[in-house]
Each structure stands twice: as structure tokens, then as C-alpha cells.
Amino acid sequence: xxxxxxxxxxxxxTTLSILLEFLGSMNLAITLLGAVGIASVVGTVLKQDQPxxxxxxxxxxxxxxxxxxxxxxxxxxxGWFLFILGFLLVSTSVCILRxxxxxxxxxxxxxxxxxEKSLRAMGNTRTERLQDSAxxxxxxxxxxxxxxxxxxRTKDHGDHRVLAAMKGRFNRxxxxxxxxxxxxxxxxxxxxxxxFLKMAIMDGSLKVETQDLPVxxxxxxxxxxxxxxxxxxxxxxxxxxxxxxxxxxxKDGYVVQRLPFDIYLKKFRIEHYMTxxxxxxxxxxxxxxxxxxxxxxxxxxxxxxxxxxRGYAIYQSSFGDGGSFLDMKLWPLDTHDAKPEILKGNxxxxxxxxxxxxxxxLELTNFRLYNIEPAPxxxxxxxxxxxxxxxxxxxxxxxDGQAREYKNYMVPVTENGHPYFLSxxxxxxxxxxxxxxxxxxxxxxxKRFMTFLSYLQNPAEVKKVVEKTTAEAMTGAxxxxxxxxxxxxxxxxxxxxxxxxxxxxxxxxEVDAKVPEARKQEALDAFLKVLSAALExxxxxxxxxxxxxxxxxxxxxxxxxxxxxxxxxxxxxTPVYIQLTNFKQVQASGLxxxxxxxxxxxxxxxVLLVMGVFLLFFxxxxxxxxxxxxxxxxxxxxxxxxxxxxxxxxxxxQFAALAEKLFSGLRRR
Numbered sequence: 250x251x252x253x254x255x256x257x258x259x260x261x262x263t264t265l266s267i268l269l270e271f272l273g274s275m276n277l278a279i280t281l282l283g284a285v286g287i288a289s290v291v292g293t294v295l296k297q298d299q300p301x302x303x304x305x306x307x308x309x310x311x312x313x314x315x316x317x318x319x320x321x322x323x324x325x326x327x328g329w330f331l332f333i334l335g336f337l338l339v340s341t342s343v344c345i346l347r348x349x350x351x352x353x354x355x356x357x358x359x360x361x362x363x364x365e366k367s368l369r370a371m372g373n374t375r376t377e378r379l380q381d382s383a384x385x386x387x388x389x390x391x392x393x394x395x396x397x398x399x400x401x402r403t404k405d406h407g408d409h410r411v412l413a414a415m416k417g418r419f420n421r422x423x424x425x426x427x428x429x430x431x432x433x434x435x436x437x438x439x440x441x442x443x444x445f446l447k448m449a450i451m452d453g454s455l456k457v458e459t460q461d462l463p464v465x466x467x468x469x470x471x472x473x474x475x476x477x478x479x480x481x482x483x484x485x486x487x488x489x490x491x492x493x494x495x496x497x498x499x500k501d502g503y504v505v506q507r508l509p510f511d512i513y514l515k516k517f518r519i520e521h522y523m524t525x526x527x528x529x530x531x532x533x534x535x536x537x538x539x540x541x542x543x544x545x546x547x548x549x550x551x552x553x554x555x556x557x558x559r560g561y562a563i564y565q566s567s568f569g570d571g572g573s574f575l576d577m578k579l580w581p582l583d584t585h586d587a588k589p590e591i592l593k594g595n596x597x598x599x600x601x602x603x604x605x606x607x608x609x610x611l612e613l614t615n616f617r618l619y620n621i622e623p624a625p626x627x628x629x630x631x632x633x634x635x636x637x638x639x640x641x642x643x644x645x646x647x648x649d650g651q652a653r654e655y656k657n658y659m660v661p662v663t664e665n666g667h668p669y670f671l672s673x674x675x676x677x678x679x680x681x682x683x684x685x686x687x688x689x690x691x692x693x694x695x696k697r698f699m700t701f702l703s704y705l706q707n708p709a710e711v712k713k714v715v716e717k718t719t720a721e722a723m724t725g726a727x728x729x730x731x732x733x734x735x736x737x738x739x740x741x742x743x744x745x746x747x748x749x750x751x752x753x754x755x756x757x758x759e760v761d762a763k764v765p766e767a768r769k770q771e772a773l774d775a776f777l778k779v780l781s782a783a784l785e786x787x788x789x790x791x792x793x794x795x796x797x798x799x800x801x802x803x804x805x806x807x808x809x810x811x812x813x814x815x816x817x818x819x820x821x822x823t824p825v826y827i828q829l830t831n832f833k834q835v836q837a838s839g840l841x842x843x844x845x846x847x848x849x850x851x852x853x854x855x856v857l858l859v860m861g862v863f864l865l866f867f868x869x870x871x872x873x874x875x876x877x878x879x880x881x882x883x884x885x886x887x888x889x890x891x892x893x894x895x896x897x898x899x900x901x902x903q904f905a906a907l908a909e910k911l912f913s914g915l916r917r918r
Contacts, residue, residue, distance in 0.1 A: 273344040281337040282431075288333070292324035298481070301501040306679050326443035334442075338435040345428050352421040359413035361404035365876050368890035372897075373904040376888045380916035383877040383885040387412055390875045390889075393911055399873065412875040420894065423864025426857045433854030440847030441479045443499075449473075450499070459502035464494055467505050473497075475509040481843040482506050486514040487571025487835050491537070495842045508842065510538035512563065515547075517836045519568060521619065523634050530568050532838040550840075560844060567839030570596045573616040575641060576831035580699050581605065583824040585707035587699045592827075596641070596835075606824045612644040612652070618834055620658070637662050637671075639832060645823050653822045656682055659829040661689035667810065670695050674822055685821055688810035691803075695828060697795075698811050704791045705749045705815070708742070711787060715741040718786040741783040748780055752816040756780060784812060869895030873904070887912075 271277065295316075304322055305313045320327030368374055379386060390412055391401045399414035449455035458471040472494075473480075482495035491513040496503045512534055519530040529552065536546040536558055550556050555564040573596045578589035583605050592611075594600055600611040617640050624633035638660040646652035654675050661668035668689040673682030690697035704710050719738045747755040756776055764772040788808050792800055873891040880886060889908050893900035 269343055269347065272340045273347045274340075277340050278337070278344065281333055281340060284333050285330075285337065288324050288330050291321055295321055295324075297323055297325070298498050300498060323443070325438070326447065328447075331439065331442055331444055334435050334438055338432055338439070341428050341431045341435070345425065345432070349425050349428075352424060356418045356421050359402040359415055360872070360874070361402060361411050361413050363411060363413070363874055363876070365409075365878075365888060368874055368876050368888050371890040371892060373892065373901055374888065374890040375908045375912070376886070377912050377915070377917055378880075378884065378886050379912075380884045382883055383410055383879040386877055386885055386887055386915060387875070389914065390887075390911055393907070394873060397907065399871075408878065410877040410879075412877070414873040414875075415871070417868045417870045420864055420868045420870035423861045423866075423868065426861030427865060428861075430854045430856075430858035430861055433857060434851050437847035437850030437854060440850060441845045443480075445478055446473075446480070446497070446499070446504075455504060457499045457502040457504060464505060471503075472505045472507065475507050477506060477844070479844050479846055480506050481841065481845070483566060483839060483841045484512075485567075485569055485571065485837040485839050486512060486532075486534075487837045488514055488517055489835075490514060490571070492840075495840075508561070509540075510536055510558070510561075512840065512842075513537060513545075514838050517568065517838045519836075521621065523621070527568070530565065530838075532565055532840070534563070534838075534840075560846065562843045562845070564841040564843070565838065566841040569837050569839060570616045571835040571837030572596050572598075573641075573835045574833040575613065575616065575829060578828040578830055580695065580826040580828060581824065582702065582818055582821070582826055583706065585703045585710070587696075587703035589699075589828070602645075602825065604824045608648060609823070609825075610646040611827075612646060613641065614644060614654075615642045616832065616834065617641070639829065641829055641832075643827065645825075654678065655823070655827070657827060657829060659832075661693055667806065668693065669810070670828070672821075672826065674820075676822070683820075685814060685817055686810065687814050687826070688807050690807070695826070697807065698814065699826075700795075701788055701791055701808075701811050702749075702815060704787050705745055705784070708746070710790075711742055711745050711783070712738070714787050714790045715745070715783050718782065737779075741779055744776060744780040745783050745787070748784070749815065750819070752819050753777075754819070784808075866895070869893050869900070871900060873907075 299322065301313070301317070301322070304316065308316060316322060320329060324330055369376070381389075387403060387410060391403070391414075394401050394414040397416070399416045400418075401412060401414045403410065403412045446455070450457065454470075455473065456468070456470040458467055480495075480497055482497040484492050484495040486492045491511045493508045493511045495506050495508065497506050513536075515533040515535055517530070517532050520528040522528050531549055531551040533547070533549050534556070536542065536548070536556075538546075538559075541559065546558070548556055550563060550565045552565050555562045557563075575594055575596065577592045577594065579592055579602070580587075580589045581604070592600065594611070594613055596613045596616050598613050600613075602609045602611050620637040620640050621634050622637055624635045637658055640656055640658045642654065642656045644652040644654050656673035658671045662671050663669075664686070669686040670689055672685045672687065674685065675682050687695050687698050689695065704714075716738045719741070744756060747759055751758070757773060760769055760773045760776060785808070788811075789800065792804060797804065871891065871893040873889070876888040876890075878886045889911065891900070891904045
């Protein structure tokens, strides 16, 4: 038979009974619980609900796709996890329905119709022939068992009498509570999952937005109303602003969740450790909800101290910039115009720039007031830190969409006793910043460096300087050859042009291309000496033009640092250096808002689970029977037997002690 199977007594079993037995089996439950446990470990170790771009940077393209297809970035809302959870819910429910009624009946049944041979077959049994009457033995036994905490029932069967006692009957409730707890916890988990959100996306009523758009421009198809059952999302609220929406990360995009109230950020505060790590941060917020509040609700939320309002939990989760106002100077790096352009903007703003290399788009991404780093003289035993001052990060994006990210510090940073303006650059977010060191002049500005660079990039200025330098050198050497002087001057002009456009590498490439292999090193040394003479001459002329007639050691140190920086400019990747000159900081508080009605359900299930485990392991179910048969001479024959579902060895000792106490007070034959 394909749809039927013979049972133990030969009766046919239906497909439904086989299915119910499978769903309620212990093996299936253990397998499902193991799968849920493994998934929970993954969900704990791997940070959930992050943008796909973060995972791509962390794991790389191959493993990112593998983990994405497995649903590991949102384990608790993945289809396979919800399926396991639902299957576990059904399996446990079937188990309760099949075994629960039987256990409830067992709690009330004392089994007063037990047979004597069944009692004699038990592991704990003792039979005695007594001179005392059955009534006396029954009364003494009942009193003794009641003193031990047993509840007692008796039944007279005519030719014999049965006394049944039971203790720990609520142990059976432990089984029911433990299984019911799993059902309740599964229901709570399903309530707080993204199941309804996924269903809305699947049927097309909700679409995931992938573009970085302001809320006002997000299409209605990507906005969820206030009736959403459960969610967890985040929003950054700048000081002095409010928000009535949050953003839910979904796959490689997001959807906007509306809130039935406004959150106004009055003030954000943060404290730091000496290491620069955040010590504590908190937000003074005001809840505006005219429908439910006569007056706005003002409160302060801190990390691990959320505000619970109308079933919504508002957590202090992060912090960031809220659109600080920045004053900047844009110094050109590839023209002989050393005058900077003035630009005002704010973080998260985008500004078109016209440069000699073509149009660029400036995207201001962040501002930091403090940058606390280990001091140069810091040691593992004596930690020292210093503040590098304000910095801001930005991207310069080309028309084709390619962008480089930069991090510039506002004030000069001292390294090895010399001040530099630091400007970090990286081509991709996965790379570390590589820093360009622009030497600061005595006034703490990059003006002298930019002026020197503009001199080198001005062909007319370079020509005038090198011709003058060559003529003076020829005169000092008493050489009167205009043609030779002109050739030397042109060589110097050419080498300066090569250096300013491509650094020392461009000079080396020139040698490789035009000089035979046997003479390359000799030619390179000669070229570098000529180049050095030309650079020194231009620098000296620039300093004279600025009124410095006698150069000091510090002036020449500045020159060496400037040449080093100019050599690296070809790798800097942009024709402009952006200097931060002033700012007005606006901080933003990162708030996480959750609505989790299943949370209380899970808490209730957890309480049930604790109660069930306690009843199962610490309240053994014990039964004791006394089977009495009156004899014609007024005496009786007594059989005492008992069972326990837990701590069998302990019960065996207790039963022996109880039996000895009972029969020692009676008259034996």
C-alpha cells in the first residue's frame, strides 16, 4: 500500500497520521532547532542589514555574491530561515496537540485500577504480610505519604483496596510549557521579520530605491505608510532639524518608512577618550505628535537608554555630520596662476568646478572637528595622543563617473619638527589614504609653496631665471659662447617642464628614451644636477621677489620639502588643492527607530521556556501505589511500588527509606 501503512496492531495507518507523526517527531524538532541555532550564530557574527557596498568592500566580489545568494546579510528575514521557523512552529504545534491532552490527563489520573502484577514488575517494589488490618495500613500509609508531600487517593475494589499517591504532577506542564514556548517564540520571530515587507516587494506594491535621493524626491512606490506592522531603520537628524521618516536597508537599496510623529533634535553631545574613541554620546530630542500629545515630549536618549513611545523604540545608535558649513580655498596645481578661488559649501553638498583638466564635481562628504592620533613620541607603556585638528573629506568626480576621495586637514601638522598641510588621497574606498605633505610657510599657509609651483609652471618666468643663471655661470667660468649658453638654458627649461608635469619619473623616462644603455646612469646624474640647479635658481628668484635676499637654513629646508611634494603631484590625481579655511560645525545624531510587536511575545515565550525547563528538570513526577488485600484472620497483604521519571537512583533510595519507615511501624508476620 502506498498511502497506508500497517500499524503496530495491524490496523491501517492513513497518510495524515503518518504525516502528523513525522511532524511531531523528536528527530525533526532537533534538526530544525539545530538549523535555527546555526543560523543564529551566523546572524550574530556577521553584522546584519548593512548596505551591500559595505559587504562588497569587506568580502570582495566573489564571496559577496555567495553570501548574498545565501541570504546571510539578513539571516532572520531570509526566505530559508523563515521557512525553517515556520516548519518548526508547525512541528512543535503538532507535538503539543498529539501529546498535550494525554499529559494533562496523566496529571489528573491516579491509576487506581492498577493490577497487582504490574506493581510487582516495577523496579521499586516491596511486599509484606501484616497482622494489621487493611484499614489501619491504608490510614498509616496515607498519612505518611502526605507528610512526604504526596497527594493521595484510595479506591475499594471489594476484594482489594488500592491507594495511589502522586507528587510533582506539574512536571508534565514543563513539557507543555517548553514546547509552547517554542511556538510562542517562533510566532514572535515571524511577527518581527521582514516577511510582510518582502511580500510587498514580491507583488510589486513596493519598489526598492537604489539612487541617493532626498526624501522629497523618493517616488511614492518606495515609501511605506505608518501602518507597517514591524520594522527597524535609521535616520540622521542634524541639530535644529526634525525627521518623520526613517530608511530601511533592503538588498542593494532602501525604502522610506514614514513615522506617525516628528523627531526634533535640539542638541547633540559627545565625549571622547584620550584615544579619540567616543566615550559617550546623547541627544536631546522633542517628540511632536499633536494627535496624541497636548504638549511636545522633551527627553534625552543615550546609548542603551532608548525612548519607548507608543510602541516605537528610539535608540541612540550613531553620530555624524549634519551638513557643516565650510569655507574653502581652491589652489590650482597645474597653472601659473597662484591666486586661489574662494568657495563656500556645506557637507553633503555637490558643486561643479571648472579646472584646466576639465569639469569636475566636488562632493563634500564629511567633516570632523577632532582627529586624535598617537603622538610621535608615544610608546606602548606611555600612550600619548595629540589632536591633528579639523579635517574634511570630499570626492572629486569626473564626467564619466570616476571619482577619487580626499581627506584634507585644516591646520598644519608637525612631523619631524616641520609643519605640513596633509592631504590624503585614495582611488577606491578599499584603499588606505596616501598623504601628500605640502610644506607650510612661516605664516602657517600654503601660499609660498603655491607661489613656487606657479613660478615653475610659468615658462616665461623659468626662461628668464635660467637664462640669467646660465649667463652668470658662463661669466664666472670665463666662457664666452652664446650658442652653448642658449643650449644649456633650453635644457634647463625642458627639464623643469618635465619635472613639473611628471616628477623625477618623467626625467628618468626621457633618459630611457633618448640615451644609450651604457650612458643612461651618467646622463641621469647629469640631468638631475642641471634640474636641481634650475629649481634652486627659480626658488631663489621667487624668494628675492618676496623680499628675502639672504636664504636661511629653514628656507632651504622648505625648498627640499616643496620639491618632494611637487615630485608627487602627478600621483595626486587632481589639478586643484582644496584648503579648509573656516567652518561652522553642524552635528547630526544617528537614531534607530524600531517597531517590534513580536518582542513582547518573544519575552513571554522566554518566560514560558524558563518555567518549562524548571518544571522538567527540578520537579520530578513520582507515583507510589499501595495494593492491599484483606485476609480472613484480620491481617492484610501489602504491596508497595513506586516510579519516578527523573533522578531514578535518588528515588530508589527515598522509596527504600519510605518503605522501611512504613513497614517498621506495622506488625509483620
